[in-house]
Amino acid sequence: MSACxxxxxxxxxxxxVSGIASAQVTTFTFDLDAAQVVGAGSTSTAHGRGFVTLxxxxxxLSLRIFHDAxxxxxxxxxxxxxxxxxxxxxxxxxTQSPATLSxxxxxxxxxxxxxxxxxxxxxxDIMGSPIIRGxxxxxxxxxxxxxxWCHDPVPxxxxxxxxxxxxxxxxxxxxxxxxxxxxIVNGTDQVAILDNWTINDAVGMRHTFPMGTMLQPGEAITxxxxxxxTNFIGQGLQAQTASTFTLGLNNGxxxxxxxxxxxxxxxxxxxxxxxxxxxxxxESTVLIPETPTGVQTPSSQTLNNRTHTPGFRTxxxxxxxDAALPQVAYPGxxxxxxxxxxxxxxxxxxxxxxxxxxxxxxxxxxxxxxxxSALLNAPFVAVLQPFSTGNPAPASAFPGDAVPTxxxxxxxxxxxxxxxxxxxxxxxxxxxxxxxxxxxxxxxYTGTNTSFMILLIVHxxxxxxxxxxxxxxxxxxxx
Numbered sequence: 001m002s003a004c005x006x007x008x009x010x011x012x013x014x015x016x017v018s019g020i021a022s023a024q025v026t027t028f029t030f031d032l033d034a035a036q037v038v039g040a041g042s043t044s045t046a047h048g049r050g051f052v053t054l055x056x057x058x059x060x061l062s063l064r065i066f067h068d069a070x071x072x073x074x075x076x077x078x079x080x081x082x083x084x085x086x087x088x089x090x091x092x093x094x095t096q097s098p099a100t101l102s103x104x105x106x107x108x109x110x111x112x113x114x115x116x117x118x119x120x121x122x123x124x125d126i127m128g129s130p131i132i133r134g135x136x137x138x139x140x141x142x143x144x145x146x147x148x149w150c151h152d153p154v155p156x157x158x159x160x161x162x163x164x165x166x167x168x169x170x171x172x173x174x175x176x177x178x179x180x181x182x183x184i185v186n187g188t189d190q191v192a193i194l195d196n197w198t199i200n201d202a203v204g205m206r207h208t209f210p211m212g213t214m215l216q217p218g219e220a221i222t223x224x225x226x227x228x229x230t231n232f233i234g235q236g237l238q239a240q241t242a243s244t245f246t247l248g249l250n251n252g253x254x255x256x257x258x259x260x261x262x263x264x265x266x267x268x269x270x271x272x273x274x275x276x277x278x279x280x281x282x283e284s285t286v287l288i289p290e291t292p293t294g295v296q297t298p299s300s301q302t303l304n305n306r307t308h309t310p311g312f313r314t315x316x317x318x319x320x321x322d323a324a325l326p327q328v329a330y331p332g333x334x335x336x337x338x339x340x341x342x343x344x345x346x347x348x349x350x351x352x353x354x355x356x357x358x359x360x361x362x363x364x365x366x367x368x369x370x371x372x373s374a375l376l377n378a379p380f381v382a383v384l385q386p387f388s389t390g391n392p393a394p395a396s397a398f399p400g401d402a403v404p405t406x407x408x409x410x411x412x413x414x415x416x417x418x419x420x421x422x423x424x425x426x427x428x429x430x431x432x433x434x435x436x437x438x439x440x441x442x443x444x445y446t447g448t449n450t451s452f453m454i455l456l457i458v459h460x461x462x463x464x465x466x467x468x469x470x471x472x473x474x475x476x477x478x479x
Contacts, residue, residue, distance in 0.1 A: 026053075026054050026056065026115060027051070027052065027053050027054075028050075028051070028052040028053075028054070028136050028137065029049065029050065029051050029052075029344070029345065030049070030050050030052075030121075030134045030135060030136055030137050031047070031048070031049055031050075031134050031360060032047065032048035032049065032050055032065065032067065032121060032122075032123070032132040032133055032134030033046070033047050033048070033132050033133075033134070033360075033443075034046060034047075034131065034132055034133075036120075036132070036133040036134055036135065037122070037130045037131070037132065037133045038081075038130075038133070042129065042130050042131055042132070044069065044131045044132060045443060045444070046067060046068050046069035046070070046123075046131050046132045047067065047068060047132065047359065047360040047440070047442075047443045048065050048066060048067030048068070048069065048097075048123070048132050048134065048360075048440070049065070049066050049067075049344065049360060049361075049362050049440070050063065050064070050065045050066075050121050050134055050136070051063070051064045051065075051345070052064075052114075052121075052136055054111060054114055054115065056108075056111055056115065058104070059104055059105040059106075059107065059108060059110070059111045060102060060103070060104050060105075061077075061102070061103060061104075061105055061111075061114065062101070062102040063075070063077075063099070063100065063101055063102070063121070064098045064099070064100045065097070065098055065099040065100075065121065065123070066097050066098045066362045066438065066439070066440045067097045067098075067099070067123065067132060067440060068097065068440050068442050068443075069097075069123055069125075069131045069132060071125040071126055071131070072096075072099070072123045072124070072125065072131060073124060073125060073126040074090060074091070074123070074124040074128075075090075075091045075099055075101075075121065075122070075123055075124075076088055076089065076090050076091065076121070076122045076123075076124065077089040077091065077119060077120070077121060078119065078120045078121075078122060079110070079113050079118060079119055079120075080118075080120075081120075087106075087110065089103070089105075091103065097439075097440060098438065099123075114136055117135065117136065117137045119135075119136045120133055120134065120135050120136065121133065121134050121136060122134075144184060144185070144186050144187065144192045144194075144215070144259070144267055144268070145184070145185060145187060145259070145267070145268040145287075145292040146182060146183070146184060146257055146259055146268050146269075146270050146287075147183050147184070147185040147220065147286065147287050147290055147294075148181075148182075148183040148284050148285065148286045148287070148299075148308075148309065148310065149180075149181065149182045149183065149249070149257055149270070149272075149284060149285055150162070150164055150179065150180055150181050150249075150280075150283070150284035150285070150308055150310070151180055151249035151250065151251060151255060151272070151280075152176065152180075152249075152251040152280070152281045152282070153171035153176050153179040153180060153282065153308075154171050154172065154173055154176055154281065154282055155281055155282025155283075156281050156282065158173075158282065159172055159173050160172055161173075161176065161179070161282055162179055162282065162283075162307065162308060163179060164179040164180075164181055164224070164284075164308050164310055165178060165179055165181070165224045165226075165227040165228070165229055165232050165239070165310075166229075166231035166232045166235075167227040167228040167229070167230075167231065167232075168228075168231075169227065177225040177226055177246050177247070177248075178224060178225050178226035178227035179224070179225065179227070180224070180225040180247045180248075180249050181222050181223060181224045181225070181247070181284070181310050182199055182207075182222070182223050182247060182249075182257055183220050183221070183222045183223075183310050183311065184199075184215070184220065184221050184222075184223070184259060185215075185219070185220045185290065186215035186216065186219050186220075187290075187292075187346075192214065192215040193213070193214050194209040194213040194214070194215065194221075195209065195210070195211045195212065195213060195262060196208060196209065196211070196262035197209045197213075197259065197260060197261050197262055197267070198259075198260045199223055199242075199247075199257065199258070199259055199260075200257070200258045200260065201247065201248060201249060201250075201255050201256060201257055201258070202250070202255050202256045203248060205244065206242050206243075206244050206246065206247050206248060207223050207240070207242040207243050207244065207247070208243045209240070210240075210243075213240075215238070219238065220237070220238065220311055221238040221239065221240065221311075222237065222238070222239045222240075222310040222311045223239070223240050223241070223242055223247070224239060224240075224241050224242065224247075224310075225241070225242055225245075225246050225247040225248075226241050226242065226245055226246065227241065229241060232310075232311065235311065237310075237311035238311065239310075239311065251281075252274060253273075253274060254271065254272050254273035254274055254276075254279065255271070255272060256269060256270070256271040257269065257270050257271075268292050270287075270296070272285065272296060276296070277295070277296045277297055277298060278296035280298045280299070282307065283298055283299045283300050283307035283308055284298075284299045284307070284308040284309065284310070285297065285298060285299065286299055286309065337367070337368070337369045337375050337378075337380065337432055337456055337458045337472065338367075338368055338369065338456075338472055339353075339365060339366070339367060339382075339454055339456050339472050339473070339474045340365070340366040340367075340368055341355050341363065341364070341365060341366075341474055341476075342363070342364035342365075342366070343355065343357060343361055343362070343363055343364075344361055344362050345362070345364075353472070353473065353474045353475060354474075354475045354477055355474060355475065355476050355477065356477050356479055357441050357476050357477065357478055357479070358441065358446055358478065358479050359441050359442060359443035359444065359445055359446035359478065360440065360441060360443055361440070361441045362438060362439075362440055362441075363438065363439055363440075363441060363476060364436060364437075364438045365382070365417065365436065365437050365438070365454060366435070366436045367380060367382055367418065367430070367432060367435045367436075367456055368432065368433070368435070369432040369433065369458075375432050375458055376432060376433055377431045377432065377433055378431065378432050378458055379420035379421050379429055379430065379431055379432075379458075380418065380420050380421065380430060380431070380432050380435075380456060380457060380458040381416065381418065381419050381420060381421045381422075381430075381456075381457045381458075382416075382417040382418040382430075382437075382454065382455065382456050382457070383408070383414050383415065383416050383417060383454070383455050383457075384414070384415040384417055384452050384453070384454050384455075385408060385409065385412050385413065385414050385415070385452065385453050385455070386412065386413065386450055386451070386452050386453075387409070387412060387450075387451055387452075387453060388449055388450065388451070389449045389450060389451040389477055389478075390449075390451075392407045392451070392453055392475070393407045393408055393409035393412070393453070394407070395407050396408070405473070406455065406457075407453055407455070407473055408453070408455060417437050417454070418430040418435060418437060421457070432458060441476070441478060445478045446478060446479070447479075448478065450478050451475050451476060451477045451478065452475070452476040452478070453473060453474075453475055454473060454474045454475075454476065455473050456472050456473070
């Protein structure tokens, strides 16, 4: 590590933001482990996963490291494969997981080195010995892309069609502009900043995203041709109306819809033609599987025969609701609170609520409830309990529950993830709405035939004499 920069303090330490307020941004995800440590070596068995956002315009680098290192005290950004050559930035944040910070690189040359996969992150213990290390390389498998669109909201041989924007006005053969839409999904592990990005069709630019437009990992935003979006946004979904007051998507002859970033670089483009699956009338078209290279599919052929799902992921399963999911292995007692699972920044949906993970995976758990539910802002408790895969605790019931749903064993260790029931009067007591915890699956569990049961127990007036109910449970199965 270069002596000239050892001990340099952070130039600009900022509270974590998941992205930078510029559209000239590259995002990275990468692994850290003891096997990548060089020089002094390491006896550590710790593991980590890093997420980096680099703004090439301002040279600002934002970093998050989820790790299971017990004694980390320093983070180093190093240039040079051995970690002892080239420049280094030594950073002293709170290094408990996740270690999160944002700072300015010295030069555009340093930013270029990061972009060229020439930079490394290393964690050191309090004695200055390296614990884990990782090369900053772009490990994203997806991008921000067009996932659904509706160019003709009126069914064939009908004069009245869909009300996709929920403004109470159905599309007609004479006016259907407002209910045309294009949906964009963030398929990365980082917040996507869409400032000054544009949506174009074959004619030209149709919409420019205003400053401050951000998409969380896995989140969607829908751009409509027009109309009042109050009811649509009231569902908790993101939406905008076209800045040119029209999307102008062709009904006949086909069209091309393109997404460009603020530097006019093409991010994603789709084309549909007459008499193809993408040429749908009275319904939208979705990509299945939901990736930039998915197959154009009429929405009526997706889950639940929905004819359009703007703002929701393919098949209407984001955000998740009871109607969109088949019967689950751990269904809960019918309340409308939910556990939303993310793995390495990617949203995970399975028909059984069983999710496969491996050691080193970053798991994000979001305990949420529909905005219209009576459980909104209700206190809750969430716990995690390990068990031998295939042998969960038998289902039991709270007094008053008609169906046994609580898969919990008093003889197994329990980790409390959130507790709002023991002291619901405290100002920071967890309340349902959107409460998230994140953690790392320890490498030691790999191959041990272990699963983790996650239980969500919520204050549920009227369900039973204890006013409690198990809304849902999910299983994390470690491979």
